[in-house]
Amino acid sequence: MTAPRILIADDHPLFRAAVLHALREALGQVDVVEAASASALGPALAAHPEIELVLLDLTMPGARGLSSLVYLRGERPDIPVVVISSNDHPRTIRRAQQFGAAGFIPKSSTAEVIGKAVSDVLEGGTWFPPMTAERSESDAQLAARLAQLTPQQFRVLLCLADGLLNKQIAHELGLAENTVKVHVTAILKKLDCHSRTQAAVLVKALEPEGEV
Incomplete structure (x- = not known):
């Protein structure tokens, strides 16, 4: 085995x-x-x-x-x-x-x-300790929206959330600046966001309400 x-x-x-x-x-x-x-x-x-x-x-x-x-x-x-x-x-x-x-x-x-x-x-199962917190509909919606992104687009989104410009993102991820622009446009469309700031707010929602 x-x-x-x-x-x-x-x-x-x-x-x-x-x-x-x-x-x-x-x-x-x-x-x-x-x-x-x-x-x-x-x-x-x-x-x-x-x-x-x-x-x-x-x-x-x-x-x-x-x-x-x-x-x-x-x-x-x-x-x-x-x-x-x-x-x-x-x-x-x-x-x-x-x-x-x-x-x-x-x-x-x-x-x-x-x-x-x-x-x-x-073995194909799951394992969680007993918990009493209810399922969050807002988390479910956020998870569904983020699931539309490719892994590369998600990396670009994290850079957006850090306030990086396209040129800085290109350097950080080893991409052409034009490629970054294409990714940003696709990200905003998929997440139904009108600005980079709105997209950054979504990433902030991933952060814990307390220490994790």
Whole structure:
């Protein structure tokens, strides 16, 4: 039986090591790829297309709340994403679920719980702790709007939210400036926004109401 390949995306080396230990306790053999920032997710996925699951911290450098989750679901919708966060507020858990997470593991969880959650998701299921927060219709609508964007368009949108000009976005993403202009036009049309500022407000809505 081939060892599952799992991407652990968290900026704390000690926590990544702790998660790896928990995974080996639960699954035995496991092949782990690590990423320490939001910008490292794309290269990690490209270098290891056989990744079967992503364990994602929401507060890595370069992330805006749920932006890394939205990016991963757009880039590789075939790979389940399990959020692993120190904020296990019911609203945070529900939002992660609505934006496409297959599971949510509080960072305070035992190694046994982490292993059980990952095993359940690898087998095609989901794993969420009990929660009482109601489903948000505004989150559902935002998730549907953002799902229209290609992964590249979503990257451009994040740059828009940072207030970058087209020339700066082109430099940041390694694109021609004209290509950026085309993406911006498509983004505004898909999101039904009349300005870059309106689009930026949508990205702000991905940010947590509290710490994540």
